[in-house]
Amino acid sequence: MLKNSEFVSKLRNSGLRPTKQRLKICEVLFNRDKTFHFTINDLAKNISENFNKKISLATIYNTVHAFKDKGYLKEITISSDKSYFDTNITKHHHFYDEDTNLLIDCNDNEIGKVNIKNNITGKKISSVEVLVRVASDTQNQN
Amino acid sequence: MLKNSEFVSKLRNSGLRPTKQRLKICEVLFNRDKTFHFTINDLAKNISENFNKKISLATIYNTVHAFKDKGYLKEITISSDKSYFDTNITKHHHFYDEDTNLLIDCNDNEIGKVNIKNNITGKKISSVEVLVRVASDTQNQN
DNA sequence: AATTTATATTATAATCATTCTAAACTGTTG
DNA sequence: CAACAGTTTAGAATGATTATAATATAAATT
Ligand SMILES: [Mn+2]
Ligand SMILES: [Mn+2]
Ligand SMILES: [Zn+2]
Ligand SMILES: [Zn+2]
Numbered sequence: 001m002l003k004n005s006e007f008v009s010k011l012r013n014s015g016l017r018p019t020k021q022r023l024k025i026c027e028v029l030f031n032r033d034k035t036f037h038f039t040i041n042d043l044a045k046n047i048s049e050n051f052n053k054k055i056s057l058a059t060i061y062n063t064v065h066a067f068k069d070k071g072y073l074k075e076i077t078i079s080s081d082k083s084y085f086d087t088n089i090t091k092h093h094h095f096y097d098e099d100t101n102l103l104i105d106c107n108d109n110e111i112g113k114v115n116i117k118n119n120i121t122g123k124k125i126s127s128v129e130v131l132v133r134v135a136s137d138t139q140n141q142n
Numbered sequence: 143m144l145k146n147s148e149f150v151s152k153l154r155n156s157g158l159r160p161t162k163q164r165l166k167i168c169e170v171l172f173n174r175d176k177t178f179h180f181t182i183n184d185l186a187k188n189i190s191e192n193f194n195k196k197i198s199l200a201t202i203y204n205t206v207h208a209f210k211d212k213g214y215l216k217e218i219t220i221s222s223d224k225s226y227f228d229t230n231i232t233k234h235h236h237f238y239d240e241d242t243n244l245l246i247d248c249n250d251n252e253i254g255k256v257n258i259k260n261n262i263t264g265k266k267i268s269s270v271e272v273l274v275r276v277a278s279d280t281q282n283q284n
Numbered sequence: 285a286a287t288t289t290a291t292a293t294t295a296t297a298a299t300c301a302t303t304c305t306a307a308a309c310t311g312t313t314g
Numbered sequence: 315c316a317a318c319a320g321t322t323t324a325g326a327a328t329g330a331t332t333a334t335a336a337t338a339t340a341a342a343t344t
Contacts, residue, residue, distance in 0.1 A: 017311055017320060040301085056323045061302070075222065080331095081301095083222035095262055104262065112257035114272055120237055120246065123276035130256055130272050134265035159291060159340055182330085198294045203331070222302095223330095 002030055014070045021055045025063050029073070035088035037076065037103040040064060043085075076103060078131070093130035106130070144172055156212045163197045167205050171215070177230035179218065179245040182206060185227075218245060220273070235272035248272070 002010075007026040011018040028046055029038075038046075044060050064085060067073045074086040078096055084103055093106040114128050144152075149168040153160040170188055171180075180188075186202050206227060209215045216228045220238055226245055235248040256270050 019310075019321065021322070058303080058324080059322055062321085077219045077221050079219050080217065080222075080225035095265075097262065097265065098268065099265075110258065110260045112259060114256060115254035116252065116274060117254060118252045119274075120239065120276050122278065123237075123239065123241075124279050125274055126240065126277050127275045128272065129275075130270065132258060132261075132267055133269045133271075134262050135268050136264065137266050161292060161339075163293070200295080200332080201293055204292080 002026075010072075014072075016066060016070070020053075021059050022063055024051060024055065025060070025067075029067075029087055032087075035086065035105070037084045037086050039082070039084055076129075078103070091127070093132070095132045095134055098133055098135040106132070144168075152214075156214075158208060158212070162195075163201050164205055166193060166197065167202070167209075171209075171229055174229075177228065177247070179226045179228050181224070181226055218271075220245070233269070235274070237274045237276055240275055240277040248274070 004023060004027070007023055007030070008018040011022055011026070016022060024047065025043070028043065028050070040060060043064065044055075044057060047055050047060070064073065068075055068085065071089060072087075074089050076084045076086050076094060078084060082101070086103075088105060093111045095104040095106060095110075096102075097104065111130055111132070114130060116125065116128065119125055146165060146169070149165055149172070150160040153164055153168070158164060166189065167185070170185065170192070182202060185206065186197075186199055189197050189202070206215065210217055210227065213231060214229075216231050218226045218228050218236060220226060224243070228245075230247060235253045237246040237248060237252075238244075239246065253272055253274070256272060258267065258270065261267055
């Protein structure tokens with residue numbers, strides 16, 4: 001639930017000029033109560049349906065990648081043909097519903113801490129992500 | 143370390159005809175001591191370097207997907223632009239070395255059991271996968 | 285073994301998500 | 315306002331994957 005002027009500062013602070021396009025994308029992505037997951041395609045459709053002025057697809061790609069690079073979005077890869085972006089940038093895990101293709105955030109009351117007993121020597125852990133695929137009981141039941 | 147005749151039965155048992163191409167791919171993938179991870183590109187290169195007769199790229203794609211569908215391979219998606227296949231089809235987790243782009247299997251002495259306290263209602267868990275990204279200490283150190 | 289049928293392979297074309305290009309446009313700074 | 319760097323844009327290019335449809339091979343049938 002941020003305001004336009006807050007987006008302007010946010011962008012300026014990251015060295016991104018607050019253009020009309022970026023502000024619209026900020027509004028769509030961050031002016032919400034809850035975080036959510038989206039694909040580039042979702043976002044492009046959302047914008048084309050809800051705004052009169054069109055934003056070029058190249059700009060949508062550029063902006064999403066810029067926001068990811070600045071840490072305002074995380075990318076979640078589910079399979080080779082589905083990449084989601086996440087406005088929840090805290091460390092968290094996911095359920096992936098194979099029936100509906102929906103990603104659902106896990107809370108700490110759903111998945112306990114992952115216990116990494118031994119790491120690769122000389123390396124630092126940069127992230128730990130759990131993906132739990134789920135499907136309705138009637139599937140995979142052969 | 144399987145023999146050619148074993149691959150023939152394996153393929154026949156899954157309803158796949160044991161063609162020369164499939165048998166060569168079986169040999170490359172499964173006639174080894176240790177399981178390993180590969181990309182389609184790796185496999186195509188391996189085959190073109192180590193066999194006199196060429197196998198069409200379409201056949202390599204078809205075969206890898208057929209083997210995946212039959213459960214002889216698992217697909218591991220690391221990021222939108224990197225999809226690996228795994229000849230280790232047991233449940234296991236991975237380290238991904240961001241410096242070398244190598245996937246490394248985790249044993250149970252490296253990652254403890256993931257504790258899933260609550261699942262989505264009405265859904266069955268079809269897989270649980272942990273991906274631990276690692277990088278050398280000198281990276282990400284700003 | 286020859287014939288028939290179903291499957292598989294192949295070269296090549298098509299697809300499609302993503303990235304590139306380079307010209308026009310806009311935000312910023314002085 | 316002028317000058318500049320950064321941004322947007324339409325459209326082209328890229329490249330991994332998939333589709334096509336002709337040819338080849340394996341299996342089943344006679
Ligand atoms: Mn991307
Ligand atoms: Mn695939
Ligand atoms: Zn999430
Ligand atoms: Zn593995």
